[in-house]
Amino acid sequence: MSTTENPETVSPAQPRRRLSREDRQRQLLDVAWQLIRAEGTDALTLGYLAEKAGVTKPVVYDHFTTRAGLLAALYRDFDKRQTTLMDAALANCAANLIDTATVIATEYVGCVLLQGNEIPGVIAALASSPELEKIKREYEAIFLEKCRNVLQPFAEGGVITQASLRAMLGAAEALSNAAAGEEISAEQARDELFATIIALVERTATRATSGT
Structure with missing residues (x-):
């Protein structure tokens, strides 16, 4: 045997x-x-x-x-991962504009790249119905409020507007998706998003000090 x-x-x-x-x-x-x-x-x-x-x-x-429920769950999964990474990085960064902007830019781009080419397709699919678009908007609002809270102390008394935050988010999505599609490098995406965030805060501060 x-x-x-x-x-x-x-x-x-x-x-x-x-x-x-x-x-x-x-x-x-x-x-x-x-x-x-x-x-x-x-x-x-x-x-x-x-x-x-x-x-x-x-x-x-x-x-x-439903398929819509699956897409929503995938977006929530992505958002949870992004939030966890960013919260941890913000909690450990120095309390200054340069480091805070670096964390936001690095973690946003990094999370999209970590998910690869999948997330742009999911985000595009979310726009296919009002229900899914609403979910995306709700999570975006939470993210924008987080950014407002951590950036506001550096605005020298100015109020960071929703329009400015929306412009920042538009840049973040476009740059991250371009990096995911290898149209630009991850470093270029991070650098441009960082510059956008710095400009947002500095413009807010300038308006406050000039009274405009």
Whole structure:
């Protein structure tokens, strides 16, 4: 009898561990990101995700209900990762404009690049319905308020306006997406976003001191 045939040397099959709901959702989101990376956002359906994740369709439908729900969950996943990284970096940076602007620029661009080419497709898909666009706007508002709070102390009494913050966010998205698409380098994206943030605060301070 060969070694492989000896019942004493053969390990019994391990029972398949049942994932918790949280772990299952994490698995499904990870597979969804991989699917988008390989085939694009248009290929993402609940049925195809179930096939790729090796689960039944009802499992996926139970977590996301609709394709729109899945897209929203992917955006929330991205936003949570971005928020965690930025909050940690802001908590550990020096309390001055240069370091604060550096953190915002570095973490914003870095998080988009970490997610790769997938996130621009998800963001574009969010614009496909008012419901998804609303979710994106809600998370943007939280991010902009965070930026306002950390930049306001350097504005020398001026009030950082929503218009200025929106301009900054537009630059952040455009530069990050260009870097993700390798149109520009990550360093160029960070540098331009940093310059945009500095200019925003300095312009606010100038308006305050000049009384305009």
